[in-house]
Amino acid sequence: MTPSPFPAPFPAPRPATLADLEALLALEALCFEFNRMGRRSFKRLLARPSAHILVIDGPAGTLAASAVLLSRRGTRGLRVYSLAVHPGQRGHGLAKALMQAALDHARATGHHWLSLEVHPENAAARALYDRLGFHQTSVEEDYYADGSSAFRLRRSVD
Numbered sequence: 001m002t003p004s005p006f007p008a009p010f011p012a013p014r015p016a017t018l019a020d021l022e023a024l025l026a027l028e029a030l031c032f033e034f035n036r037m038g039r040r041s042f043k044r045l046l047a048r049p050s051a052h053i054l055v056i057d058g059p060a061g062t063l064a065a066s067a068v069l070l071s072r073r074g075t076r077g078l079r080v081y082s083l084a085v086h087p088g089q090r091g092h093g094l095a096k097a098l099m100q101a102a103l104d105h106a107r108a109t110g111h112h113w114l115s116l117e118v119h120p121e122n123a124a125a126r127a128l129y130d131r132l133g134f135h136q137t138s139v140e141e142d143y144y145a146d147g148s149s150a151f152r153l154r155r156s157v158d
């Protein structure tokens with residue numbers, strides 16, 4: 001079922017819990033064709049202190065958007081591992097709100113930059129990251145399951 005877009009302001013991003021597992025999987029299936037995260041991965045990440053999953057609630061128990069953030073010992077960078085907005089909720093600023101919350105979380109946890117990978121043909125995501133001040137730092141060859149490369153991007157947290 002496609003939730004109808006809700007009027008602004010949409011709910012504020014909140015940390016996900018294990019209770020969000022099914023809704024996270026449903027959103028993932030709607031948003032990604034390949035390199036999807038499965039049940040085991042989400043379960044593991046929901047329990048792991050180095051992972052922080054942010055969500056925006058949608059109507060009727062659904063999730064409108066999610067972002068998976070990963071920290072790693074020995075680096076001051078926080079990685080945006082996944083960002084997903086329900087197809088019926090796009091274009092309303094949800095991704096921007098999640099990325100703002102990611103920046104706030106990075107700042108609060110002493111990280112100095114956000115990093116992420118994006119598919120070269122993902123025009124919407126590239127426009128989003130461009131608008132948010134990310135710049136390209138490298139190209140990761142053979143990154144996606146379809147064999148294509150990824151652009152690695154970074155933005156400082158200040």
Ligand SMILES: CC(C)(COP(=O)(O)OP(=O)(O)OC[C@H]1O[C@@H](n2cnc3c(N)ncnc32)[C@H](O)[C@@H]1OP(=O)(O)O)[C@@H](O)C(=O)NCCC(=O)NCCS
Nearest residue numbers: 083084085090091092093094095096118124125127128131
């Ligand atoms: C990319 C994605 C996260 C954007 O989510 P969204 O909630 O629609 O984005 P927002 O409404 O917050 O848009 C923020 C900015 O991004 C850019 N943008 C978003 N969608 C765009 C599109 N389809 N075309 C061009 N620019 C776009 C715009 O600059 C926009 O700012 P503006 O509205 O002030 O011009 C969403 O399309 C998505 O989930 N796609 C599938 C999963 C995916 O590709 N994730 C990213 C993996 S790296």
